[in-house]
Amino acid sequence: MDLNRSLTSLGAATLRMFGGLGTFSRFTGDSFRAIGNVRTWVPLLVGQMRRLGVDSLPIALFLAMFTGIVLALQASYTFTGAIPLYFVGTLVEKTMVLELGPVLTGLALSGRIGANIAAELGTMRVSEQIDALETMAYDPIAYLVVPRVVAGFLMFPIIVIFADVVAVLFGLITSMALLHMSPQTFIRGARLFYRHFDLVYSIIKGFSFGLVITLIGCYQGFNTRGGAEGVGISTTRAVVVAGMLILVLDAFWAATILK
Amino acid sequence: MSIEIRDVHKAFGPKKILRGLSLAVEEGETVSLVGFSGAGKSVTLKHINGLLKPDRGTVFVDGLEVPRLPRDQLYGLRLNIGYVFQFAALFDSMTVDENIRMGLVKKGGLSEQEMAARVGESLALVDLDGFEHRFPAELSGGQRKRAGLARAIAYRPKYLLYDEPTSGLDPVTTTVIDRLIMRMKQELGVTSLVITHDMKSAYSVSDRIAMLYEGRVVQVGTPEEIRASDNDIVRAFVEGRAELAHDAETPLPDDGGPKGRIR
Numbered sequence: 001m002d003l004n005r006s007l008t009s010l011g012a013a014t015l016r017m018f019g020g021l022g023t024f025s026r027f028t029g030d031s032f033r034a035i036g037n038v039r040t041w042v043p044l045l046v047g048q049m050r051r052l053g054v055d056s057l058p059i060a061l062f063l064a065m066f067t068g069i070v071l072a073l074q075a076s077y078t079f080t081g082a083i084p085l086y087f088v089g090t091l092v093e094k095t096m097v098l099e100l101g102p103v104l105t106g107l108a109l110s111g112r113i114g115a116n117i118a119a120e121l122g123t124m125r126v127s128e129q130i131d132a133l134e135t136m137a138y139d140p141i142a143y144l145v146v147p148r149v150v151a152g153f154l155m156f157p158i159i160v161i162f163a164d165v166v167a168v169l170f171g172l173i174t175s176m177a178l179l180h181m182s183p184q185t186f187i188r189g190a191r192l193f194y195r196h197f198d199l200v201y202s203i204i205k206g207f208s209f210g211l212v213i214t215l216i217g218c219y220q221g222f223n224t225r226g227g228a229e230g231v232g233i234s235t236t237r238a239v240v241v242a243g244m245l246i247l248v249l250d251a252f253w254a255a256t257i258l259k
Numbered sequence: 260m261s262i263e264i265r266d267v268h269k270a271f272g273p274k275k276i277l278r279g280l281s282l283a284v285e286e287g288e289t290v291s292l293v294g295f296s297g298a299g300k301s302v303t304l305k306h307i308n309g310l311l312k313p314d315r316g317t318v319f320v321d322g323l324e325v326p327r328l329p330r331d332q333l334y335g336l337r338l339n340i341g342y343v344f345q346f347a348a349l350f351d352s353m354t355v356d357e358n359i360r361m362g363l364v365k366k367g368g369l370s371e372q373e374m375a376a377r378v379g380e381s382l383a384l385v386d387l388d389g390f391e392h393r394f395p396a397e398l399s400g401g402q403r404k405r406a407g408l409a410r411a412i413a414y415r416p417k418y419l420l421y422d423e424p425t426s427g428l429d430p431v432t433t434t435v436i437d438r439l440i441m442r443m444k445q446e447l448g449v450t451s452l453v454i455t456h457d458m459k460s461a462y463s464v465s466d467r468i469a470m471l472y473e474g475r476v477v478q479v480g481t482p483e484e485i486r487a488s489d490n491d492i493v494r495a496f497v498e499g500r501a502e503l504a505h506d507a508e509t510p511l512p513d514d515g516g517p518k519g520r521i522r
Contacts, residue, residue: 128348135308135342136362136414137334 027219030141031149037142044147052113052148052214053155059112060105060159061166067100068092068167072174085181089189092171097198098258101164102205103250106213109159110242114217117148118238121221122231130222145218149211156210157203164202201257208249216242261286261450262307262418267316268474269302276302278474279316289444289451290479291461293496294471300454301345303471304420307452308340309333320418338366341411341449345423347403349395355382355406356391362414381409384446385439401432408439412447419443421453425460433460440464458497462486470496 034041075091121144124130133140168190175181220238224230262284269277276299284290292300305311306318309325318325323336349358359378363369369377382388385405395403404424411419421440425433437460443449455461461468462482469479470493478490488494 124350127346127351128344129350131305131310132342132344132348132350133361134310135337135340135411137337137365138361139330139334 023223024219027141027222028215031145031215031218034139034142034146035150037139037146040139040142041146041150044143045151048147048151049155052117052151053159056109056112056155056159057162059108060163063104063108064096064101064163064167065170067104068096068170069174071095071100071167072171073178076175076179084189085179086185086189086192088175088179088181089171089186090192091189092186093168093190093194094198096167096171097164097202099250101167102160102202102209103246105160105163106156106205106209106246107243109156109209110213110216110246111239113152114213114238114242115235117214117217118220118224118235119231121218122224122234125222125224126227126230140222145215145222148218149214152210152214153207154210156213157206160202160206160209161199164199201253204257205250205253208253209246212245212249213242216245261288261321262452263319264303264306265317265319267303267306267313267318269299269306269311269314276474277306277313280471280475281316282469282476282479284450284452286450287444287448288466289440289453289464291453291455291465291468292471292476293455293458293461293468295496296456298471299474300456300471301422304342304422304452304454307418307420308337308342338362338414339416340418340420341414341416343404343408343411343419343421343424345426347395347407349403349406349410351395354392354394355387355398355409358395358406359410359413362410366414377413378409381413382406384412384442385409386435401428401435404428404436405439408436408443412443412449415447417449419449419451421451421455423454423456425455425457433457436460437463472496 071092072088075088076085079085079087121130124144130140130144133143172183172186172190175186176183217238220234220241224234226233262282264280264282267277267280268275280299280303282290282292282303292303294300302311306313307320307325309328312326317327320336320340323332325333325336328336349355350361353361356378359381360374363374363377378391379388382390385408387402387405387409390398390402390406395406398406408424424440425436428436440451440453441464444451451464453461453464462485465482467479467481468485469476470485470490471477472492478485478488478493480488485493485497488497494500
């Protein structure tokens with residue numbers, strides 16, 4: 001009896017998982033198809049780039065600023081007496097550009113952008129505004145999803161580059177002000193193992209994280225059911241799923257590109 | 260025939276909503292579809308403009324089979340069908356003017372001046388002159404419904420679908436909306452299907468009334484015929500008797516067809 005119940009639960013969970021994957025795949029396919037409907041989404045793109053990109057800069061740069069400060073102090077604490085202090089620059093640059101710049105920004109913005117999109121589209125879904133768009137012959141995916149996803153895809157790498165630069169800059173300022181290092185020493189360390197590919201890698205992550213955050217936010221918003229509670233559930237799911245996917249993608253890029 | 264719903268079945272999971280619904284609306288006619296809450300009235304309406312697809316059966320509008328239309332043709336047809344939502348479904352981040360322009364922009368062919376004039380005309384038709392720059396949050400419930408109607412009529416559709424246009428309104432505002440529905444017919448010549456459970460509204464706006472019960476139409480007739488109906492279900496609904504309320508909200512067995520007489 002218990003075995004039966006366990007198998008039934010397992011079967012139901014498997015069906016739910018694959019059903020969800022199927023729905024998400026179809027939604028993704030529809031979104032790529034709707035890119036062809038340029039007359040609908042292009043006029044909305046700049047507004048979304050400002051909303052999702054430019055307006056996200058303060059939080060991303062705030063995060064980067066303090067991460068740069070902490071990284072410099074922790075590196076100095078770890079290296080004292082054993083490793084030359086110019087390696088503080090190396091550690092700050094490598095850690096920020098390769099890992100923390102894109103990932104921390106991604107996780108923070110999955111909260112800001114992902115939640116924002118899921119809540120907005122979820123509210124539109126439960127108040128029939130998405131149906132209203134359809135009744136007026138608008139393709140809601142081209143009108144609502146594509147401009148957000150394209151804006152996220154294009155703006156996220158730019159935010160990540162700004163975050164990388166600000167973090168390294170504040171690592172430098174911290175090293176000068178609190179660790180009494182000369183700027184030349186920090187920069188020497190930062191340049192020691194720097195490769196242009198570090199930045200390319202950071203940008204690749206930026207593109208993929210921007211895509212994932214916006215697509216998941218839109219998907220959750222579009223599939224909202226019920227009222228205010230449904231919007232809350234979608235918003236939470238958008239943040240959690242996007243956060244998890246960012247970490248999975250981070251590992252994927254490291255395994256495929258850096259190995 | 261303008262709108263023809265032919266033997267439509269629709270279920271959501273195990274819950275069967277429509278069980279062979281058939282109904283025809285002639286050109287220029289206003290038909291009200293009445294029935295209990297949860298009977299499938301809104302689901303019926305959403306089949307007409309292709310927001311939902313039937314599991315079985317089909318729907319024709321203007322001779323076009325809606326469920327089989329390719330996307331482009333379906334979108335073309337939708338610009339001939341205005342839809343007035345129960346809670347207006349106005350875009351809350353836009354002003355009334357921007358809401359109304361959405362359909363006009365999609366339909367195309369109007370200059371900026373013509374569009375502004377059309378917005379003004381549509382608002383005048385629903386007695387909302389001067390409300391162009393208000394946001395939906397600044398409107399009362401009745402004003403929102405009227406703004407929703409103005410948005411639906413702005414692109415001059417041939418058909419208007421009203422989803423509970425008077426629900427939640429006070430009796431005076433209900434009468435105002437009823438008069439607007441009649442005005443749309445007289446001044447724009449539209450063919451309308453009105454979903455309502457308010458019999459007073461149904462009697463005043465309709466050429467014919469159809470009673471939906473257990474997923475099927477149990478009787479269609481003029482307001483006089485419905486008033487004089489000897490169908491048990493229709494009588495119970497019109498008189499507001501509670502004995503069918505339980506049946507209406509209880510899931511039915513597969514073979515549970517209408518118990519009243521179908522005309």
